[in-house]
Amino acid sequence: GEAARGxxxxxxxxxxxxxTGWAEPIMKLLRKHPxxxxxxxxxxxxxxxxxxxxxxxxxxxxxxxEAETVQLYFDEHVTWPHPIDQSNVLVFxxxxxxxxxxxxxxMKGSSTLLIENVELSLRVLLCGGKFVLMNESVVGxxxxxxxxxxxERRDTLFNQARVxxxxxxxxxxxxxxxxxxxxxxxxxxxxxxxxxQENLKxxxxxxxxxxxxxxxxxxxxxxxxxxSLREESTGLCLQEWSKDEWKLGQCHDSARGQLFTGKNxxxxxGKLSCCSGLGPFKTLLGSNSYCxxxxxxxxxxxGCIHRRPPNSQVWTLREDGQIFxxxxxxxxxxxxxxxxxxxxxxxxxxxxxxxxxxxxxxRFHVEDIEGSDFFRLVLATGHCLxxxxxxxxxxxxxxxxxxEDKEQQWQWAKPSLRLGLKPASKLSTCLDTxxxxxxxxxxxxSMEGKDSPYxxxxxxxxxxxxxxxxxxxxxxxxxxxxxxxxxxxxxPLTQRRLSLASCQDAEQRMxxxxxxxxxVPLETRLA
Numbered sequence: 001g002e003a004a005r006g007x008x009x010x011x012x013x014x015x016x017x018x019x020t021g022w023a024e025p026i027m028k029l030l031r032k033h034p035x036x037x038x039x040x041x042x043x044x045x046x047x048x049x050x051x052x053x054x055x056x057x058x059x060x061x062x063x064x065x066e067a068e069t070v071q072l073y074f075d076e077h078v079t080w081p082h083p084i085d086q087s088n089v090l091v092f093x094x095x096x097x098x099x100x101x102x103x104x105x106x107m108k109g110s111s112t113l114l115i116e117n118v119e120l121s122l123r124v125l126l127c128g129g130k131f132v133l134m135n136e137s138v139v140g141x142x143x144x145x146x147x148x149x150x151x152e153r154r155d156t157l158f159n160q161a162r163v164x165x166x167x168x169x170x171x172x173x174x175x176x177x178x179x180x181x182x183x184x185x186x187x188x189x190x191x192x193x194x195x196x197q198e199n200l201k202x203x204x205x206x207x208x209x210x211x212x213x214x215x216x217x218x219x220x221x222x223x224x225x226x227x228s229l230r231e232e233s234t235g236l237c238l239q240e241w242s243k244d245e246w247k248l249g250q251c252h253d254s255a256r257g258q259l260f261t262g263k264n265x266x267x268x269x270g271k272l273s274c275c276s277g278l279g280p281f282k283t284l285l286g287s288n289s290y291c292x293x294x295x296x297x298x299x300x301x302x303g304c305i306h307r308r309p310p311n312s313q314v315w316t317l318r319e320d321g322q323i324f325x326x327x328x329x330x331x332x333x334x335x336x337x338x339x340x341x342x343x344x345x346x347x348x349x350x351x352x353x354x355x356x357x358x359x360x361x362x363r364f365h366v367e368d369i370e371g372s373d374f375f376r377l378v379l380a381t382g383h384c385l386x387x388x389x390x391x392x393x394x395x396x397x398x399x400x401x402x403x404e405d406k407e408q409q410w411q412w413a414k415p416s417l418r419l420g421l422k423p424a425s426k427l428s429t430c431l432d433t434x435x436x437x438x439x440x441x442x443x444x445x446s447m448e449g450k451d452s453p454y455x456x457x458x459x460x461x462x463x464x465x466x467x468x469x470x471x472x473x474x475x476x477x478x479x480x481x482x483x484x485x486x487x488x489x490x491x492p493l494t495q496r497r498l499s500l501a502s503c504q505d506a507e508q509r510m511x512x513x514x515x516x517x518x519x520v521p522l523e524t525r526l527a
Contacts, residue, residue, distance in 0.1 A: 002102065007031075010091045017045050017052060017140035025136045026091050034093040035129040038137065039082060042089065045140035052140040058082065058133050061117075062215055064286050065175045065523065067163040069114045072215055072306060082131040083212055084121045089139055090131075100127055101196045106188045107162060109155035115163060122167045125211075127202040153453040157476060162187040169204045170526050178282070179475030179482035209527045217274040218306055222524050223261035224274075226281045227515040228253075232321070234333050234496055237516075239350055240280045240290070242436035243480040246300050248333055248496040252359075253517055255350035257284070257483035261521075263291050264309040277313040279304060281521065284479050294328040299498045321512030322503050330506040331513070334497040344397045346385065346439055347492045351470050351485035361489040363469035374409040374424050376401060377471070379488045384408045387423035387431075393440040396431065398488045413461065414447035417454065419474055420461050433460040433473065433481050453477045 008030055012018070018040075026038040041056030061069045061084035069084055100123045103116055124131065157180060164175045165187040176185065196202070209216060216222040228251060229238040236248035240257035249255065259282070262275025279291040279301075293302030295312040305313060311327040318324050323331040352359045363380040377385040383398035387407045402408060406425040413420025413430055421431040422444055432442035445458035456462045459478035463471055471486040473479065487493065501509075 004094065004097075006094060008091055008093055009097050011088050012139070013088045013141070015045070015047070015142035015144075016089060017050060019043075019052070019138040019140065022137045022139060025134055029132060029134070030091070030093040033132075035096050036093075036132045037096070037124055037129060038091040038134050039131050040089055040091070040134050040137040040139040042139055042141040045142040047142050047144045056135060056138050060084075061114075062212060062219060062221075063118045063163075064219070065171070065221060065282070066178055066180065066286055067115055067118050067160040067175075068286055069118060070219060070286075072219075081125075081211065082133055083125070083208075083215075084118055088117065089141065096129060099200065100124065100129070101192060104162065104166075104193065106192075107159045109152055109159070115156065115159040119159075119163045119166065122163070122205075122208065123196065123202075125208060126167070126205070127196065127200040153477070157181060157185070158187065161185045166190055166193045167205060169206075171205060171523060174522055179284075179473075179479045182476045206527055213527070214272065214274070218263065218265050218272075220261050220263040220279055220281060220304070222527055223281060223521060224524065225518050226259045226261045226521045227518040228258045229260055229317075229323070229513050230516045231333060232512040232514065233510045234494075236333070236494065236496055238498075240283060240301070240483055242484070243284050244301065245436065246292075246498060248498065249350050250493045251516070252350065252352045254353040256352075257350055259521075263304050264306050264313060276309055277304070277315050278317075284481075284483060292323075292331075294325050294500060297328060297500060299328075299331055299500055317513060317515070320507070321514060322506055323513050324503060325500075328500045330501055330503040330511070332499050332501045332506050332509065332511045334499040344383075344399060344490065345492060346396045346398060347487050347489070348433070348436060348439060348481075348484040349487040349489070349493050349495070350483055351472060353468065356468065358466070358469035358485065362471075362485045362487050364465060364471055364486070365469060366465065369403075369409060373415070374411050376408055377410055377421075377465075380469070381488060381490075383488060385410070385486075385488075387425060387429065387441050389423070389426050389429060389441060393432070393434075393442045395439050396441060396486075398490075413444060414455065417464075417474075419454075419456065419464055420444070420447055421463055421471075430461045431463055432458075433484070435460065436481050436484055439486060 029036055029038055043052045043056050044054040045052050060072045063069055104119050107116055164172045168175055230251055237251035237258050239247050239249035241247040260278055261281045263279045264277040266273050266276040277291045283289045290301040291304040291313045292315055293312050316324050360380040364377045367376040367378050369375055384401040386397050386399045388394040388397055407423055409424035410421050412418050413422050428444055429441045430444040432440050434440045445461055448455045449457040454477050456477045462474045462477045464474040465471055473481045475482050
């Protein structure tokens with residue numbers, strides 16, 4: 001856009017087909033209201049025949065606290081202005097484009113996964129402009145090609161952090177606590193962005209949040225309350241265990257992955273509000289991603305369907321303490337307990353904190369072995385982490401520290417980042433998450449892959465020792481299991497899977513859920 005000198009700038013993806021007469025109504029708008037950004041209506045475009053079909057549509061997107069776009073699909077009930085640019089199909093007046101400074105030139109990568117659209121949209125909406133939907137201007141759009149480009153994770157995280165630091169204001173420090181962001185995440189030079197904000201007297205993010213408060217609540221981003229869900233018959237709390245599974249785990253007010261909130265739309269008397277379902281607040285893969293779903297009779301996480309949610313995502317916490325779904329009955333702990341573990345076996349459990357540090361049974365520190373690059377991992381209880389090696393993969397255990405025992409000596413699999421753990425007794429073996437089931441010693445994957453994030457070919461082995469003392473997955477390569485930390489509790493903590501039952505059976509088993517630790521989150525209080 002910097003080289004353009006025409007009256008208007010039209011940004012189209014390469015897989016579009018503007019329809020005859022698309023430009024005239026847009027030029028009329030921009031000549032009258034130069035700070036408007038025209039958004040053409042999109043029709044489906046077939047990649048093979050290059051023919052269009054279907055009715056014209058618009059796609060209203062918002063963004064998460066990680067600066068990722070999320071589509072709303074709220075067509076009938078929309079009462080708010082069009083928010084985030086849909087897919088690089090939009091038209092600016094040349095003068096307004098120059099005033100707002102265009103796209104952020106310091107974003108990295110050949111394609112920034114729509115993160116550039118979040119940044120550009122905030123420039124428009126907070127600095128005096130608006131998006132205008134153009135029903136009479138139609139463009140064919142090939143959805144088959146959209147989103148097929150490769151995105152380098154390191155560049156994506158940089159760009160997300162850049163949007164957050166540039167535009168989130170007092171919300172930025174909380175947003176950057178997400179495990180995907182490194183403690184030393186740099187978002188680059190901000191002087192150009194700050195100059196635009198100063199010159200145009202741009203509003204703060206609170207203006208955007210106030211305008212879109214209802215959809216932001218429906219997405220679970222500005223909830224009226226967050227809470228833990230405690231099941232009374234077991235004394236355990238609902239826990240986002242991994243990206244694919246929820247369980248019941250030990251309740252703890254600092255446990256990562258135990259905060260839940262309402263999500264998805266509720267329409268009563270023709271009025272749109274929240275919430276008909278529930279999901280974690282700030283989930284592993286994004287702050288709006290998951291909702292409790294009972295499809296196929298198996299309760300657990302599934303992508304939230306915010307608009308017209310299916311019955312499998314509609315849940316009610318009743319006055320009798322049952323979490324009820326009309327489709328599949330009531331949520332209960334599975335009747336069969338987890339297998340009994342050896343008393344000294346390390347396990348995964350929710351990461352927990354005490355006075356800013358990992359709790360004692362999760363708090364490790366490195367004890368270097370003089371004259372070598374090996375070290376011991378010493379738990380705050382005084383025990384050392386020990387690799388158990390055999391023909392089949394085995395979990396590590398905790399044992400009395402023995403300076404001569406090579407199974408208690410460890411080495412970083414990727415020393416430059418202090419990532420991955422392998423024992424001196426068998427350097428071809430690494431600690432592995434086993435997809436969140438149990439920690440196992442498994443054959444090492446390469447930490448120097450050319451096409452992998454930071455070279456890590458198997459992120460199930462990307463462990464690091466946090467400043468608080470947790471051994472957990474390193475979020476910048478993958479945050480799928482970053483709610484889980486290596487735990488040396490003795491005996492091992494109780495865990496239960498989830499199941500469904502008739503509500504009558506649930507009552508007979510004395511199953512009862514209650515909200516505990518109810519509070520208004522910082523994000524909502526700041527708004």
